[in-house]
Amino acid sequence: xxxxxxxxxxxxxxxxxxxxxxxxxxxxxxxxxxxxxxxxxxxxxxxxxxxxxxxxxxxxxxxxxxxxxxxxxxxxxxxxxxxxxxxxxxxxxxxxxxxxxxxxxxxxxxxxxxxxxxxxxxxxxxxxxxxxxxxxxxxxxxxxxxxxxxxxxxxxxxxxxxxxxxxxxxxxxxxxxxxxxxxxxxxxxxxxxxxxxxxxxxxxxxxxxxxxxxxxxxxxxxxxxxxxx
Numbered sequence: 001x002x003x004x005x006x007x008x009x010x011x012x013x014x015x016x017x018x019x020x021x022x023x024x025x026x027x028x029x030x031x032x033x034x035x036x037x038x039x040x041x042x043x044x045x046x047x048x049x050x051x052x053x054x055x056x057x058x059x060x061x062x063x064x065x066x067x068x069x070x071x072x073x074x075x076x077x078x079x080x081x082x083x084x085x086x087x088x089x090x091x092x093x094x095x096x097x098x099x100x101x102x103x104x105x106x107x108x109x110x111x112x113x114x115x116x117x118x119x120x121x122x123x124x125x126x127x128x129x130x131x132x133x134x135x136x137x138x139x140x141x142x143x144x145x146x147x148x149x150x151x152x153x154x155x156x157x158x159x160x161x162x163x164x165x166x167x168x169x170x171x172x173x174x175x176x177x178x179x180x181x182x183x184x185x186x187x188x189x190x191x192x193x194x195x196x197x198x199x200x201x202x203x204x205x206x207x208x209x210x211x212x213x214x215x216x217x218x219x220x221x222x223x224x225x226x227x228x229x
């Protein structure tokens with residue numbers, strides 16, 4: 001049975017009241033209210049996703065002005081203002097959407113490039129506070145750890161704590177272990193750093209990836225090791 005209009009619902013309630021009395025009518029009314037509420041919630045959710053997607057597309061359109069031909073080109077001040085406005089709108093109005101998380105991750109990347117490490121840290125902490133999907137959480141956590149290490153080598157333990165809490169899949173193992181190696185190195189633990197870098201190299205090879213920087217880090221640690229003799 002489908003209820004096509006409010007008038008039909010009212011007529012149904014009148015007939016039920018007449019035939020069965022108050023208990024049944026109350027039960028039906030509760031069910032109808034629940035169905036109507038769910039339909040309204042679903043419609044609202046779809047509208048919010050559409051609006052958030054539109055804002056995110058504005059962000060992509062802004063970036064494509066220079067980056068289609070020069071991917072490394074810095075943003076202009078006007079572009080930065082647009083990015084900041086779009087990210088702020090997404091955070092304020094659509095905080096739980098994936099678009100807000102992705103836009104904020106991009107903002108944090110730009111802030112790192114501009115050497116605004118405190119701002120980048122705040123952006124990444126915002127993403128994590130929204131409890132995003134596992135892949136986004138991993139990405140944001142690794143970037144936050146790297147920002148902390150860039151701010152100060154004294155943040156090594158804090159960065160390591162963030163990374164060890166991750167339950168990253170195989171596709172992110174190389175990235176996470178590489179960041180762990182950097183954290184151990186900041187703590188002065190070269191043995192643990194070497195172990196982490198080796199895990200990263202092995203994971204990258206298992207995924208068919210070539211990470212020459214990781215091998216370079218391992219070679220540097222080997223060169224720094226005290227020679228026997």
